[in-house]
Amino acid sequence: MITGSGMEPFCNTERSLAGVLQDAAGRGTIRGTRIHIGRREHVYNLGQPDANIYLVESGQVKTLTHTRDGKQCLLSIHGPGDVFGESSVLAANRTETAQAMQVTTLVQVRVAQIMNDCDPPLREALIGHMASRLLEQQQVIANLVTMDSEHRLAALLVNLGKKVGKRRDQTALIRDRITQEELAEMVGTTRSRIGYFLKRFSVAGVVHRTEDAHLCIHIAELTDYLENSSLSAGL
Numbered sequence: 001m002i003t004g005s006g007m008e009p010f011c012n013t014e015r016s017l018a019g020v021l022q023d024a025a026g027r028g029t030i031r032g033t034r035i036h037i038g039r040r041e042h043v044y045n046l047g048q049p050d051a052n053i054y055l056v057e058s059g060q061v062k063t064l065t066h067t068r069d070g071k072q073c074l075l076s077i078h079g080p081g082d083v084f085g086e087s088s089v090l091a092a093n094r095t096e097t098a099q100a101m102q103v104t105t106l107v108q109v110r111v112a113q114i115m116n117d118c119d120p121p122l123r124e125a126l127i128g129h130m131a132s133r134l135l136e137q138q139q140v141i142a143n144l145v146t147m148d149s150e151h152r153l154a155a156l157l158v159n160l161g162k163k164v165g166k167r168r169d170q171t172a173l174i175r176d177r178i179t180q181e182e183l184a185e186m187v188g189t190t191r192s193r194i195g196y197f198l199k200r201f202s203v204a205g206v207v208h209r210t211e212d213a214h215l216c217i218h219i220a221e222l223t224d225y226l227e228n229s230s231l232s233a234g235l
Helices: 004-027 111-116 120-146 149-164 180-187 191-204 219-228
Strands: 033-037 042-044 052-058 061-066 072-078 097-100 104-110 166-168 171-174 207-209 215-218
Touching (some): 004 052, 004 120, 104 111, 111 120, 149 171, 149 191, 149 219, 180 191, 191 207
Antiparallel strands (some): 033 104, 042 097, 052 104, 061 072, 166 171, 207 215
């Protein structure tokens, strides 16, 4: 995962595409369909034909796939302002499943509208977003090869804080529940190891639970850990 300021270009291209989509819909250049998805309901399924991209207005969606032996792999989590489903530009059938983690409102836009639109900024924003997503996935692969699981968790928490957290100075509050099992699927380790790492992070003061049990990420401190591989003395 990209860490620190390295994550910002990817967030910026996603926000740019979301903004251009909303602007085009407001001007009537494209037509979007607002849909409501219940908690745990699927937006689309692996192998299903679906020629749309989706903008998250509210709620939260996770994308996931399965290995050949049936093991589930959580790919990403998307919150308000995020765009997902862009693989429909290249593939007729879905290569992943998208599932709502809570009651969610989406704007569904047919890819053909964007590709045939006479407004170049919209197509350029989509291409920029897809290029950034490709680079992001390349970084994920590099992290899997070069980082141990504790560092991968730290990088993931920084990224989730930037994507779906409520920012305040150098902290990000993740209000929506993300289970240790889901974190384990994204990091590529066991739930028990995630619990152990979170305890270490909590003792070091780089993450903490609020009174409402929300996870608060100290982005600057976690980024420093990723850069210097040191939490605090004695850990």
